[in-house]
Amino acid sequence: MEKKEENVMPSTSLTAPFVHGAAELERTARGLRPHRLPGWVRERFPDPQLLMVEGQPSGVRVVVTTAARTVSLVTHPLRVAYRGADRPRGAVDLVVDGESVASSVLDGGDVIEADLRTGATELRPGPSHTTTFSDLPSGDKLVEIWLPHNESVELIELWSDAPVAPVEPARRVWLHHGSSISHGSNASAPTRIWPAVAARLGDVDLRNLGLGGSALLDPFLARVIRDSQADLISLKLGINVVNLDGMRLRTFVPAVHGFLDTIRDGHPTTPLVLASPIFCGIHEDTPGPGAVDPDTLGTDHVRFVATGRSEEQAQGKLTLRVIRDALAEIAGQRSDDPNLHYLDGTTLYGQDDAAEHPLPDALHPDTATHRLIGERFARYAFTEKGPFTSS
Structure with a gap:
């Protein structure tokens, strides 16, 4: 069901109503960066560990209703890697009408490589990433795209082969x-x-x-x-x-x-x-x-x-x-x-x-x-x- 490809479908500009589970969205040069803590916390207590983890969108998802059979989310990931301690990449998950359907591992993006022995860090830039989910069920459905819990991302574009609409949260x-x-x-x-x-x-x-x-x-x-x-x-x-x-x-x-x-x-x-x-x-x-x-x-x-x-x-x-x-x-x-x-x-x-x-x-x-x-x-x-x- 999952594949990566160049998009020729219409795009939707993501705004706050499309993103559930975040405290706020920061506008960047590329798009939107979800934050799990509000800006006043980040400004008053800019602890590097706290800033890193609150920017990793654990539990945050893009939520739409749509009849689309194919959707693509373009993101720019940022991850932290540790020399001598290989860690798996983050993933983007697809949930349709409450059922987990597919998962796609991220590629590309920027990486901050840290040396646990010395504390030294090095930033290596990389390309943005497109995750495409195809062969979705026909008809109107609730689509949730869960963002990686262990890498921060900027949300750039959402592509789909049918219109999408934001969803007002209805559950507790x-x-x-x-x-x-x-x-x-x-x-x-x-x-x-x-x-x-x-x-x-x-x-x-x-x-x-x-x-x-x-x-x-x-x-x-x-x-x-x-x-x-x-x-x-x-x-x-x-x-x-x-x-x-x-x-x-x-x-x-x-x-x-x-x-x-x-x-x-x-x-x-x-x-x-x-x-x-x-x-x-x-x-x-x-x-x-x-x-x-x-x-x-x-x-x-x-x-x-x-x-x-x-x-x-x-x-x-x-x-x-x-x-x-x-x-x-x-x-x-x-x-x-x-x-x-x-x-x-x-x-x-x-x-x-x-x-x-x-x-x-x-x-x-x-x-x-x-x-x-x-x-x-x-x-x-x-x-x-x-x-x-x-x-």
């Missing part, structure tokens, strides 16, 4: 915030990250604020969630705080309370799931910071390690077990909020799962495990008596 909006696992790390395609899997099963529109390395209880993130449209909210917190060794228990607990308080200022009764980290053996009892295992550089099988010492927990350093206990206690302390629900992350992926579905790099799940986590979250949240069950 589920806003999810989490770490690189929620962002989609190690999943092979944008519709195969676990929040996308769960959203499809729950029949909701996803707004994904999974931000690799950046789920750090930043006050501006709470403000973004507070001010965003959301019928359902979930927060998966903890692993990045350990990775960064960014807090101690004394500061972590009030930071979570403050994060929740800010969100509740804008969403006082919205169903909200507070989820703790999934099982991750390197950080269960060993604090951060996390680091790349230097012995795996250059092998194309990079793995992560924890560099702290277990005994440092006595000084308030955080591990995943400590964080799970703290989040459960925080939820209990907020028992006056009947719409707040605590979810133990190990029910999504636990120690027993690690034997059958090991984390390839000791930190992030593979595609099959993303599906497992997404299915389990959907079973918990969207089924009868779940916190996100439609009334």
